[in-house]
Amino acid sequence: MVAGWFAGDGEDFRLLGTRCSACTSVFFPREDSHCRNPGCPGGDLEEVPLSRRGHVWSFTDGRYRPPSPYVSDPELPWEPYTLIAVELPSERLVVLGQAAPGVTVADLAVGMEVEVVPGVLHEDAGTTWTTWQWRPTEVTA
Amino acid sequence: MTQDVAVLGAGMHPWGKWGRSFVEYGAAAARAALADAGLEWRDIGSIVGADTVRGGYPGYVAGATFAKALGWQGARVASVYAACASGAQAVNTARAQILSGLADVVLVVGADAAPKGFFRPAGGDRPDDPDWLRFRVLGATNPTYFGLYARRRMAVHGETPEDYAQVKVKNSAWGALNPYARYRKPVTAEEVAASAVVADPLRLLDICATSDGGAALVLAGLEFARRHGVTNPVRIRAVSTVTPRYPNTVLDLPDIATDSAVAVQPAAHTFRESIAHAAYEEAGIGPEDLSFAEVYDLSTALELQWYEDLGLCGEGEAVKLLREGATAVGGRIPVNASGGLASFGEAVPAQAIAQVCELTWQLRDAAGDRQVDGARVGIAANQGLFGHGSAVVAVR
Ligand SMILES: [Zn+2]
Numbered sequence: 001m002v003a004g005w006f007a008g009d010g011e012d013f014r015l016l017g018t019r020c021s022a023c024t025s026v027f028f029p030r031e032d033s034h035c036r037n038p039g040c041p042g043g044d045l046e047e048v049p050l051s052r053r054g055h056v057w058s059f060t061d062g063r064y065r066p067p068s069p070y071v072s073d074p075e076l077p078w079e080p081y082t083l084i085a086v087e088l089p090s091e092r093l094v095v096l097g098q099a100a101p102g103v104t105v106a107d108l109a110v111g112m113e114v115e116v117v118p119g120v121l122h123e124d125a126g127t128t129w130t131t132w133q134w135r136p137t138e139v140t141a
Numbered sequence: 142m143t144q145d146v147a148v149l150g151a152g153m154h155p156w157g158k159w160g161r162s163f164v165e166y167g168a169a170a171a172r173a174a175l176a177d178a179g180l181e182w183r184d185i186g187s188i189v190g191a192d193t194v195r196g197g198y199p200g201y202v203a204g205a206t207f208a209k210a211l212g213w214q215g216a217r218v219a220s221v222y223a224a225c226a227s228g229a230q231a232v233n234t235a236r237a238q239i240l241s242g243l244a245d246v247v248l249v250v251g252a253d254a255a256p257k258g259f260f261r262p263a264g265g266d267r268p269d270d271p272d273w274l275r276f277r278v279l280g281a282t283n284p285t286y287f288g289l290y291a292r293r294r295m296a297v298h299g300e301t302p303e304d305y306a307q308v309k310v311k312n313s314a315w316g317a318l319n320p321y322a323r324y325r326k327p328v329t330a331e332e333v334a335a336s337a338v339v340a341d342p343l344r345l346l347d348i349c350a351t352s353d354g355g356a357a358l359v360l361a362g363l364e365f366a367r368r369h370g371v372t373n374p375v376r377i378r379a380v381s382t383v384t385p386r387y388p389n390t391v392l393d394l395p396d397i398a399t400d401s402a403v404a405v406q407p408a409a410h411t412f413r414e415s416i417a418h419a420a421y422e423e424a425g426i427g428p429e430d431l432s433f434a435e436v437y438d439l440s441t442a443l444e445l446q447w448y449e450d451l452g453l454c455g456e457g458e459a460v461k462l463l464r465e466g467a468t469a470v471g472g473r474i475p476v477n478a479s480g481g482l483a484s485f486g487e488a489v490p491a492q493a494i495a496q497v498c499e500l501t502w503q504l505r506d507a508a509g510d511r512q513v514d515g516a517r518v519g520i521a522a523n524q525g526l527f528g529h530g531s532a533v534v535a536v537r
Contacts, residue, residue, distance in 0.1 A: 002268055002278065025388075026401040029274075037405055038387050057392070058296070060288030060340045062280055067261040069273060070280040083285055085392050092402040094392045096289075098279060105341045110296030121278070131278065 004047070005029055006118070006132050013118045014049035015095065015132055021046060026091045050095070053115045053137065054086040057094045059108045071122045071129075080104075084134040086114055100135035113137045146236050147366035147374035148535065149359040150178025151498040154252065156323040156354030156485045163193055163200060166355030166491070167252030168210040174248065174357035179369070185359070187217035187244035189234045191227035191251030191490035194263065203490065207250045217244060225437065226382065226525030227251060228356070228493030229533055233380040235360045245365040251490035252355030259283065260351065260487075272395040272526065279397065283439070284348050286394045288340030291442035295342065298457040300445065302342045304464070306333035308441035309346050311469045312477050316484020318510040321495075323352050324484045347441040352486030356495035375504045377497070379423035379534040385412035394526055413450040416530035417522055421452075424534040428452035431474060432516040433503060435496040437523035438481040447522060448476065475513045478503060496521035497533050504537040 005028075006015050017028035020035040022043025027036065028050060035042050065078040072078070082099035099108075100117055119133035152173025154166040167190070175182055188211075190203030199206040204220040217238070223230040228251040235247035259282045267273040275281040294300050313328040328346060336345035366374050385393075386408040388400030393412065410418050421427055428451055436447035445459035453474050454462045462468055468476040479485070479499040482492065500519040502508040508516075522532040 002274070020404070023404040025404040028398045028401075036387060036400070039405065058289040058293035060285050060292055060342075062282060062285050062340060063338050064259075064282075066276060066280040066282050067259050068264075069262070069266075069277040071277075072280075081280060083279060083281060083289070085289055090403075092390075093388075094390075094399040096275075096279060096281065096392060096397050105292075110293065 002029070009118065013116060013132075014052060015116055017048055017050050017091070018045040019048040026050070026093060028093060028095055051088045051090050053113055054088040056108055056110050056112045056114055057085040057087045058110060059084045059099070059105060061105050082108070084108065084114060086134050097132050097134045100133040103135060107136060144240055145363060145376035145378050146239050147361050147363055147371065147376055148497070148501045149180065149246070149361050149366060149369065149371060149374060150174040150176070151501040152177055152357045153321045153495060153498055154355035155321050156352045156488060159353045161254065161353070163252040163254045163353070163355070164206055164210050166254070166353060167203070167207045167250045167357070170252060170355035170357035170491070171207060171211060171248055171250045174359050178359040180246065180359060182211045183214050185216055185246055185248045187235065187238055187247040189219045189221060189231045189247060189249050191231040191249070191494065192220050192222035193253045193490045194222070203250070223529040223531070224525035224527060225489055225523050226493060226529035226531035227490040228495070229380060229523065229531030230382055230529070232358065232360070232377070232494065232497060232533060233382055236377060236380055239360060239362045246359065246361040248357065248359055249494060250355070250357040251494040253488040253490050254353045255351035255486070255488055257351070271397070275395045275397055282340070283394060284340040284343060286392070287348060287440035287443060288343050289392065290446060291343050291440065292341070294442055294445065298460060300442070300460045302334070303330065304445070304460050305343070305347050305441035306330040307463060308438065308444045309333050309483055312438065312481040312483035314470070315478050315511050316480025319480045319484060322480045322484040323350070323354070323486050324480070343440055343442065349439050349482035350486035352488050354485065354488035354491050354495070356491045356498050358494060358497055358501070373537070375501045375535055375537050377533060378536050379420045379532070381416055381420035381423065381530060381532040383415055383419045383530040384528045385530070386415065411450065412530060413446065413524060416524065416532050417451045417520065419530070420520060420532035420534050426518060426534065430518050431520055433475045433478055433513040433519050435477055435479060435481070435499050435519065435521040437492070438477055438483055439487070441483070444476065444481070451520065451522060478508065478511045478513050493521065493523050493531055493533075496523065497535065500533065500535040504535055
């Protein structure tokens with residue numbers, strides 16, 4: 001439902017942002033109209049892949065079913081999901097995302113290294129909605 | 142420094158889930174504020190309504206909606222929307238009219254009938270709306286952001302869920318003394334700990350509910366107040382309505398990511414700090430001058446964040462302030478003597494106005510059992526979705 005926020009498979013999966021050619025500011029979700037740095041004369045906004053790895057800024061979970069437009073099957077019992085806010089060191093920004101399936105708050109700590117992986121937000125008979133997820137690097141081995 | 146405006150009247154409709162229209166709550170609060178001011182609705186030259194988006198079409202035109210309910214009388218009218226900061230911006234609009242000479246006396250009204258459960262964005266497929274996106278893409282409700290802030294504070298400052306429970310214990314004790322509050326029962330730490338986790342580490346009793354409610358103020362120029370026989374009114378000395386500064390580096394509702402600090406160093410103050418800072422500068426005071434504060438305690442952990450953002454203590458010292466009782470009854474700087482959102486719940490366009498009602502009652506020495514001794518200077522602070530900062534300084 002959002003175009004151009006991520007691309008690639010497996011090890012090559014990356015979040016996509018944009019970078020201002022004049023001031024080097026990076027934007028995620030991508031900013032395609034104007035650079036938002038008020039001190040910048042404005043430059044071309046070029047697509048740029050974000051760092052694959054970062055550190056946990058904070059985390060939490062959702063123990064109650066969120067309302068629409070989040071899509072979940074009301075017939076099924078609610079499975080809490082974990083959310084992780086991740087600091088990307090070279091872009092110096094924090095990106096929020098769901099954790100990979102099975103990662104709970106008990107597995108996480110502020111400062112822990114995580115990496116971005118492709119994931120599925122939900123699927124129905126006709127469509128699979130893909131997304132990005134954060135996963136502790138320790139569990140990849 | 143701008144001139145003061147006088148608070149002639151303050152009024153509320155009790156908060157709760159009453160199942161009636163926001164118009165009813167707003168009109169009742171307005172009538173209470175008018176009666177408190179000793180004025181007739183026909184004496185009012187201007188009305189400013191704080192908008193709600195959950196009242197259907199009339200909610201978007203709150204000023205005129207309240208004016209119609211009170212009886213059309215030809216007043217100047219304005220409607221203001223700034224999410225949780227709507228009430229403060231309505232106060233500011235009234236103040237601007239008074240100080241510019243457009244109006245002598247202005248009625249400010251905010252009211253809402255909140256939905257059940259989580260707040261949610263308006264319907265439709267709207268991927269250009271950050272509020273819609275965070276729900277659709279992440280399922281990130283308001284409490285999940287509160288949980289993120291709380292976990293971060295625990296990691297950085299060593300706070301515990303037991304500390305957060307003490308904020309609820311404190312605020313609920315005050316709320317029990319406030320006839321306008323929705324929750325009138327003191328809560329124990331054990332009750333907080335026994336309530337369900339909503340967003341780790343926060344539990345149901347750490348997070349404010351949604352409520353119906355209404356609040357109103359009658360504001361006037363000091364000359365009008367004198368003519369009206371009020372020589373020493375509570376005065377609004379500052380209203381801050383600032384936006385963040387780029388780069389905003391704290392993950393804020395409803396955003397999925399922060400700004401990048403790669404090209405520009407972050408400002409000396411975070412957004413929430415700058416909200417208070419702007420109000421202090423305009424009022425010509427500092428945190429050391431405050432007698433008490435009303436802050437937007439959407440969660441217990443967020444109240445602690447406000448202690449630091451208001452400069453009541455240094456960074457990371459909020460929990461010390463809480464533990465030593467400085468922000469409780471009889472403390473050096475009582476916070477949320479009204480009971481706060483913990484006791485009221487959220488009625489978005491009314492809450493910032495309700496905060497100023499509490500400032501008014503405290504500064505009049507009319508807050509009854511929850512009175513802060515010797516209250517001379519108070520601040521109310523909140524933050525509205527999409528980058529609306531708001532703080533009000535009132536003095537007597
Ligand atoms: Zn730029």
